Amino acid sequence: MKGSRFQHLLASIGVLRHPCDLDLLLFFHRHPHALLTSDRLAAYVGYDLNQITRSLDLLTDAGLLKRSQNPTHAARMYVLQTPRTGWLTSLIDIATTLDGRRSLLDAMKEVSEVETSDDQSKPSDALSRTRRHRNVS
């Protein structure tokens, strides 16, 4: 019952697919303006660099994150963008508790397994969800 509630929340958000996406979002909630290298981000959040890069791209494409683009700087300025809808607050409220975060990660895995089988038939579905959430302040 509880699990399905989290799955429903994740499905309505539509953006977060990998645990790293959630943890990165939580990190930027705690640090709304962060000037960091990807390496340092990977160390702070606890995922490998490739996954961090994918998750950063995902959050940026979804309009949840703004990052500076300057190749001469090793670090980038990341600024969390707050969506106009209140889902981020609901998500944070849940995810900032130990049980809530675990439940969300479990739900995410289940969704991911379902989507893996779905994605084989509908490859463009994730991208369309990402675009749906670009409406941010």
Add this chain to the structure above:
Amino acid sequence: MAEMDLVKTGVSGLDGILGGGIPRGNVIVVEGPAGSGKTTLGLEFIYRGATEFNEPGLIVLFEVSPIKMIRDAAQFGWDLPELERQGKVKIIFTTRSVLQQELQQADSLLLAEAARIGARRMFIDSLPPLASDPQNGQNGHNGGAREMFHTLVQGLHRENLTAMLAVESPGLERVRDAVPPVEEFIADTIIFIRIDDVQRAANRSLEIVKSRGHDFTMGSHSFRIVDGRGLEVYKRVQAPRGMSREMAASYDPTTRVSTGVPGLNELVNGGFFLGSTTLLVGVSGVGKSVIGLQFIAEGARRGERSLMMSLDETPAQIARNARTIGIDLEAASATGNVVVQYDSPQEIEIDRHFAQIERIVEEFQPKRVVIDSLSTYGSALGSSLRIFRDFFHALVALMKEHQIAAVYNHENPEILGMSSMAGEYGMSSLVDNILLLNWVELSDEFRLALTIAKMRANPTRRITCECEVVNGEGMHILPRHVPPAALPFGSYYGLVSRSPERHTVRTSIQRS
């Protein structure tokens, strides 16, 4: 000469110690151990700048997450998210190495963020300790931190930001090294924060050891972190308070203040002078507080503002005691002419306590003050006799500056007679008037004696009078002529010397 552009910290009490503020563009190092209050000081520097001086500020964090800092700031009533929304504050989380790289680049992302909000202040929390060990040079493990510090300071100078850097010191107490660490040469202003162990308690203090471009008050000043307010810094009690107080060494030799004790005015030529310092000395229970209360009540009766500062009893207890001698202290307080202030002697921080008295005196402007009692200060301060003397000296100067007739109760431990007026405290020279209250054992009763032991610039007879405290009425001085059945004090030798002897010749009684 052009007026110096000083940046006010806005921290209560700190700008006064800094001579008005810190010269704009100075790089300020705040060094102290964990938990000493560095972050709170830096945070308040930014908050006050944004809210009181229209100077936006940037906070750069390395370890503490911004969300925790926002939560901690809320405890002081500082709404950082609102200031972020208004574009007056920005909190950026980064790493030390990124900061170092950023400050080496002309197109720094960090400084671009600072420029975006028009930042005039920056707080960086925090840098590691930069030890003075010569081996920690370029090749030592701390060499990177030193290099970073150099780069940081140069970058901040370039941007003309007034920046505060929190630097961790390794121990609970900052030990001054023979060779100062590198940041002490480079930084413009250095503030040490300490946590001092005082009889199993811990007191915070800060010291400005260096500040380029202006004058400041040296020495160690106490401070507190107060919920809902922030830092409160109290200038050390010994520090000079300005010429007006230094010059106020005398009293008004024309205006006398009635004592409120029937019969006592006659013994002191009509009352105590305004601005004079009177010490009431005697063993516990002898009636010092009674005289103090009557002095306050007399002020209330005359419509004069009076302050009673007690370390011994709470206002409720004092009011109860006053009722027993016919004084309605609560009614007097209700008129607004009487203030009864209590401070617990336990773990007293003398700088804070003095600042509290100073504030009351400056705001309330009393004509009369009773301090009950000096001996409690003595025991509260433990073995720090020097601190006690400095405190008393500052108190006397404060009262003289405001031309207050001040009465200080002082408990003398000797139950019969006295071998010393002020014991080991050595404060007699600061005092204008000394009244000794003694028990005198005659026959099978203790009788109360009052001796005018000192009246500076106010010649009077040094006589010992009998007095009594009557339930519902208070103290009064007994007439010197008493019925022959009860011999007057004039019938004895050595009343205050612990061994009174009766005259054998009756004429000596008649003489008095």
